[in-house]
Amino acid sequence: MNAMRLIEANRLALARSQDPADIVAEVWQSQALAQAIGSRLAVAGPPELRGEALGLSEVGGRACGVLDAPHLGTEDIRAARLTDTGDAHEVLLGLGRLLGEVGIALVGVAMGAAEEGVYWQCMEAIDAADESRDRVIEMLRRLAVREQGLPEPDSAAGPS
Numbered sequence: 237m238n239a240m241r242l243i244e245a246n247r248l249a250l251a252r253s254q255d256p257a258d259i260v261a262e263v264w265q266s267q268a269l270a271q272a273i274g275s276r277l278a279v280a281g282p283p284e285l286r287g288e289a290l291g292l293s294e295v296g297g298r299a300c301g302v303l304d305a306p307h308l309g310t311e312d313i314r315a316a317r318l319t320d321t322g323d324a325h326e327v328l329l330g331l332g333r334l335l336g337e338v339g340i341a342l343v344g345v346a347m348g349a350a351e352e353g354v355y356w357q358c359m360e361a362i363d364a365a366d367e368s369r370d371r372v373i374e375m376l377r378r379l380a381v382r383e384q385g386l387p388e389p390d391s392a393a394g395p396s
Contacts, residue, residue, distance in 0.1 A: 237317040239273055243330040245314055250337055256345045256354075261306035263299075263361060265314050266338045270368050271296030272315035273331060277375075281324055284378045292371040299364030302357060328376050335369040 246269055250262040274292030277285050310316055321327050339362050346358035 237319055239269075239276075239318060239321045239327045240330055242269055242314050242318060243327070243334050247334050247337060250334075250341055253341070256348060259341050259345050260303055260358075260361075261308075263338050263342060263365075264303045264306055266334055267296045267299035267303070267361075267364065267368070268313060268315040269296075269318070270331060270335065270372075271300065272318045273321060273327060274371075276318065276321050277324060281321065282379070282382065284382055285324065285375045288371050288375045288378070292368055292375075295364055295368045295371065299361055299368065302360045302364060304357070325376065325379050328372050328379070332369055332372040332376070335365050335372065339365045339369070 246262065246266045250259070250266065253259045253262050271293050274289045274294075274296055277289035278293060279286075281289055342358045342362045342365065346355050346362070349355040349358060
């Protein structure tokens with residue numbers, strides 16, 4: 237399935253979730269999708285994105301490990317259906333929006349948490365969502381630099 241369709245499915249499911257356990261399950265799904273998209277871009281995406289994409293994949297995996305994994309069969313894990321990333325710019329914009337919504341949803345769960353463990357789990361997941369989003373923003377910046385035909389700032393520095 238196309239990455240944009242999966243992103244939109246995750247956004248819709250997250251928006252519809254009311255119960256904290258359901259929200260956490262949708263956050264897990266979103267981070268699993270970030271991991272899958274990062275892996276796909278690291279292998280087959282534009283060369284200038286590969287390092288950040290690998291980092292996105294690692295952070296998404298770490299976020300999934302922080303959260304209580306929902307009891308899902310392989311067929312229920314949306315990220316497992318990813319077959320195509322399509323346009324990297326469009327996918328990264330959509331993923332960035334999703335990760336922003338994930339952070340907001342986690343703040344709501346953390347604020348209502350009755351157990352300290354749930355609160356701290358949400359805090360770690362918020363940090364991971366922010367880090368994932370930072371990597372997405374960096375990849376968007378690199379795409380913009382490429383489209384403008386400018387050298388990367390690190391490689392543009394000449395002799396002083």
